[in-house]
Amino acid sequence: MCTSNKYIPVGCEIIDIIKHTDIEWTFRAKTNTEKVKPGQFYEISIPMHGESPISVSGIGDNYVDFTIRNVGKVTGNIFKYDIGDTLLLRGPYGNGFDINEFKGKDLVVIAGGSALAPVRGIVEYVYTNPNEFKSFELIVGFKSLKDILFKKDLEKWSEKLKITVTLDSADDDYKGNVGLVTKYIPNISITDLDNVSAVVVGPPMMMKFSIIELQKLNISDENIWVSYERKMHCGIGKCGHCKMDSTYICIDGPVFNYKFAKNLAD
Structure with a gap:
């Protein structure tokens, strides 16, 4: 269009x-x-x-x-x-996720709440084409049971893929995972550190500490991908609302390799 x-x-x-x-x-x-x-x-x-x-x-x-x-x-x-x-x-x-970049690798996707939306297309592709990846894992966190998005998708994906859903808080009737996504990152399975890709999308603090946990596993910054959504307005780099340094998030992003993105500053 x-x-x-x-x-x-x-x-x-x-x-x-x-x-x-x-x-x-x-x-x-x-x-x-x-x-x-x-x-x-x-x-x-x-x-x-x-x-x-x-x-x-x-x-x-x-x-x-x-x-x-x-x-x-x-x-x-x-x-x-x-x-x-x-x-x-x-x-x-904007610049989206290039799924070809992840093929043949261990792929880990970490999302916080509504940030599952922009990575849903990645998970759908892996679900449909699992043989194109060495392994896959999704870790996604929501505030509470009533805040879970894409429930039917999560159930479907779990039939083929390793899916970890966790809640920040839960009532006594909930029997699933509780805690922040960072709690479950140390448990991910990686067969080859040089052949892994990690995607992290969510609130800024969630992304910050998720990346720290990935770095503890010796996953390099160049193997981590992030999506920044910040104050975008016009979408075509004219208004300047989303500019960080000389980078326009709406044009050059919102998807970035973390080796580059970690140096972006207001």
Whole structure:
């Protein structure tokens, strides 16, 4: 999907809405997905209210998923839409995850809460093509039982892949893992330190301490990949809201190799 003017959005039909929690829903929009990668984002426009950059949470045959949290003016209006309505989209933008970079390796994905959305496409690919990877593990943390996203996906993925779901806190009826994702990183299985890739996406502090735990396992910075989402606005490097040093997160990122990303500063 594209237009001759990068500022002009294109109308795309909503073909499904999946409600995960009271404030987090996935909107599936019909569009061309030929050049879309996990980790990229679109700008979703709401006339008279503005636009918001939203990561791609799924890529299918002629549709993309956007998992959106109802937290503001733009997102609040998106939640008023129904199946059959039209979303105004422009994109995809940014630098996504190159799955070819991970093939033939031990791949570890660590995500915090809603950050499972931008890496969901990676997990889906591995689930469909497990033989293209030496091993795979997903560690994902949520605040509580009611905050878990993509429950059906997590159940499906667990049939073939090693999936660790953990909660920050849980009631007495919960029998699963409790604790931060960092608690489970020392348990990951790695067969070859020179042939491993780790993807870390989530809140800044979660990412910081997850990377420290990976470094304790002697995983090098050049084998770690991160996604930074920060104050993106225009999506095409014109407004400067997301600039760090001379790097525009919306153009050069949001996906970066950590060997480069660790040196970014305001």
